[in-house]
Amino acid sequence: MESLFKRWVILSDSTMRKKYEAYIKSTDAKIAAFLEFDVDRGLGLAAEVGKGGELEGVPFAVKDIIAVRGFRLTCGSKILENFVSPYTATAVEKLIAKGGVMVGKTNLDEFGMGSSTDNSALGKTNNPWDTERVCGGSSGGSAAAVAAGMVPFALGSDTGGSVRQPAAFCGVYGLKPTYGAVSRYGLVAYASSLEVIGVCARSVGIARTVFDIMKGQDEKDQSSLNSGTDAPEPEAGVIGVLGGNLGLDPAVDRAYRATIDFYRSKGFEIREINLSMADYYVPVYYTIATAEASANLARYTGIRYGYRPGYAENPEELTRKARSEGFGNEVKLRILLGTYVLRSGFQDQYYQRAQRLRQAIRADFDRAFTRADVILMPVFPTQAFLRGQGGLDQFQQKLADRFTTAANLAGLPALSFPAAVSDGLPAGMQFLAPAFGEARLFDIVRLYEEHFPCPQPPSCKPEWS
Amino acid sequence: MDVSELKITAELANLNLMEEEFVSLGREVEKILDYFSKMMEADEGSLPAGTERCGANRIRPDEQIRDINPDVLLENAPELEDRFIVIPNVL
Structure with a gap:
């Protein structure tokens, strides 16, 4: 079998490397995907573990909320702008152990809070x-x-859609693994019960390979788990789909219908399923995510590391000033909300209720998976939106998380894929499977990929290949 | 949420808010809490609250592990005096 990474073995050869770096320089001047890019440092980390892995000479990137030793770990925040990570996340360590070259850290919404970067x-x-x-x-x-052809894959984290939605907007594959399938050691915590390290990739095969390398129980993350079985997944035969008016933009709606038609034509049974809890995904998600964020982000005090204000009268003032000057608006908003929903007197009404509804959402999916092997749904109601007027405001963006947050609340794996290009922009769909059903997802999306390969943005032409 | 509740919440969250932030963030918080009240419609009945899918609690032995050199950790401290982190006067 020809290696999936054949055209990506770039960094073992100095001529190829020069061309590659020139391509990154010219392309990232337009895209600005990277916060930090340093091939030498990446090669240094790879050299520490020796030679001969299946990713040898292959560049990859990591969202700047995942630790890589010697690189900054900013989380897209002023409060950690100059923080240099003293250690490497388990998931990244496993990729480097296979020879992968971590070339740079990518931009993100501050602490993973947002849908636009x-x-x-x-x-x-x-x-x-x-x-x-x-x-x-x-x-x-x-x-x-990944979309611009700068790396074959890049790690992300998915708390409520944060891998799948940008993958859909940029026209690449985005895997959110089962909760616990990949160690979170080295992932800066935002909402610990919801988030997982995932991958954006150029092809289904690459996503599968990267997931297979990263997965598995890790003693440094007590919530990590082995899937418990290596038995091959039975092939999916029945696809559950959503009925009724989903409130989608016309291009996304067309893509959803066309994807359903494609699978029907391939002999799959299409069955409409009723997810009775769907109206509650977004409020339950934001209640739990902000509550966890308010606790997790309490560690940024300006004392041991991170941004420190010029002057403070005493340690309490130091902490308040560091946080008030160091955090952006969306982070402050979510900390305030989370603090409020956990406050004595309000906790029953918000946080406890959300936790109970989360159990009901899980039970709803357990029922749905007795009627279907996988569930197909859109990723986001719109394609990539414009900035400012004509785009979506922060509140509208939150409401639009209604298809992505379900997998996080229920801990399920989901794989988004470029289903169509319409009006010059990609439109993404996603499959959800029962816990540890990643293989089922890869198999069913590969079938689509065979007919409709990953699209390439017209303005990006990797020249070294 | 009225302004006094927002002030208490900001205090608990260790955030100083400027006057204009009280207005802008207050408005956003209000809008979202209003939206959260959708959860009141749902019949949550006797469901238990919780997050665990499989209840196994895995713990590791209580042993000291030093896989990161403390001196490297101190490199991120904003201000050091020898091996101590400098903070403003406590009293």
Whole structure:
């Protein structure tokens, strides 16, 4: 079998490397996917573990909320702008152990909070299909870097759609693994019960290979798990789909119908399923995510690391000033919300209720998977939106998370894929499977990929290949 | 949420808000809490609250592991005096 990475073995050869670096320089001047890019440092990390892995000489990128030793770990925030990571995340370590070269850190919404990457305090990332539009978020830099042909894959994190939505906006594959399938050691915590490290990739095969390398129980993350079985997944035969008016933009609606027709024509049974809890995904998600964020982000005090204000009278003032000057608006908003929903007197009404509804959402999916092997749904109701007027405001962006947050609340794996290109922009769909059903997802999306390969933005032509 | 509630919440969250932030963030918080009230319609009945899918609690032995050199950790401290982190006067 020809290696999936054949055309990506770039960094073992100095001529190829020069061409590659020149391509990154000219391309990233337009896209701005990277916050930090350093091939030498990446090769240094790879050299520490020796030679001969299946990713040898292959560049990859990592969202700047995942730790890589010697690189900065900014989380897109002013509060960590100059923080240099003293260690490497388990998922990244496993890829480096296979020879992969971690060439750079990608831009994101501050602490993963957003759907456009415009909430980064450190710069804007443009969509490679149309630089006037957002690249999606929060792993927007990772998706844009893959779409623009700068890396074959890039790691992201998915708390409520943050890998799948930018992947859909940029026209690449985006995997959100089962909760616990990939170690979170080295992933900066935002909402610990929801998030997982995932991958944006150029092909289904690459996503599968990267996932297979990253997955598995890790003693440094007590919530990580082995899937427990290596038995081959039975092939999916029945696809559950959503009925009724889904409130989609016309292009996304067309793509959803066309995807359903494609699978029907391939002999799959299409069955309409009723997800009775669907109206509650977004409020339940934001209640739990902000509650967890308010606790997780309490660690940024300006004392041991991170941004410190010029002057403070005492340690309490130091902490307040560091946080008030260091966090952006969306982060402050979510910390305030999270603090409120956990406050004595309000907790029953919000947080406890959300936790109970989360159980009901899980039970709803357990029922749905007795009627279908996989569930097909859109990723986001729109394609990549414009900045400013004509785009979506922060509140509208939250409401639009209604298809992505379900997988996080229920801990399920989901794989988004470029289903169509319409009006010059990609439109993404996603499959969801029962826990640890990643193989089923890869198999069913590969069938689509065989007929409709990953599209390439017209303005990006990797020249070294 | 009225301004006094927002002030208490900001205090608990260790955030100083400027006057204009009280207005702009207050408006956003209000809008989202209003939206959260959608959850009140749902019949959550006797469902338990929780997040665990599989209840196994895995713990590791209580042993000291030093896989990161503390001196490297201190390199990220904003201000050091020898091996101590400098903070403003406590009293």
